[in-house]
Amino acid sequence: MGRLTTHVLDTANGTPGEGIEITLFRQTSDGFIPIARTLTNQDGRTDSPLLEDDNIEPGKYQLQFNTAQYFVNRGTQLDDIPFLDDVVIRFGITDSDAHYHVPLLVSPYSFSTYRGS
Numbered sequence: 426m427g428r429l430t431t432h433v434l435d436t437a438n439g440t441p442g443e444g445i446e447i448t449l450f451r452q453t454s455d456g457f458i459p460i461a462r463t464l465t466n467q468d469g470r471t472d473s474p475l476l477e478d479d480n481i482e483p484g485k486y487q488l489q490f491n492t493a494q495y496f497v498n499r500g501t502q503l504d505d506i507p508f509l510d511d512v513v514i515r516f517g518i519t520d521s522d523a524h525y526h527v528p529l530l531v532s533p534y535s536f537s538t539y540r541g542s
Contacts, residue, residue, distance in 0.1 A: 427521045428477035431488060432470040437532035438499070441469025445495045449475045452485035481521050488514045488527055496533050503533060512536050 429449075433442030445465045450457035463471050475488075493507040509531070518525055526541035 426478040427481040427523050428474040429481060429525045430474050431527045433465050433529045434469055436530050443467050446491040448489045450487040457487050483519050483521055485517050490529055492531050501533055508534050514538050
């Protein structure tokens with residue numbers, strides 16, 4: 426069965442992004458609604474898939490990573506209004522039997538993502 430996973434790499438410090446709050450949203454006719462919330466572990470990963478088996482279905486999704494708070498917690502000096510606060514990634518799932526992995530590589534001033542395996 427399919428599953429959705431993620432992990433975060435802190436490219437500013439060369440470490441996994443531990444303790445980052447992640448919220449997963451699914452798009453509905455009423456907009457994006459939250460369906461899961463979790464924290465990354467010491468490896469920058471979630472302890473279990475965000476979606477799996479019968480819970481994963483085709484549609485549009487959004488991952489929100491609370492990265493500014495993570496960097497503040499690490500002691501990084503950020504502006505009062507951080508350049509990057511929450512990083513939001515919108516993506517689509519077409520095959521509910523596939524593995525979708527959405528990693529985030531992040532610093533206080535940049536981020537990138539891709540569909541991983």
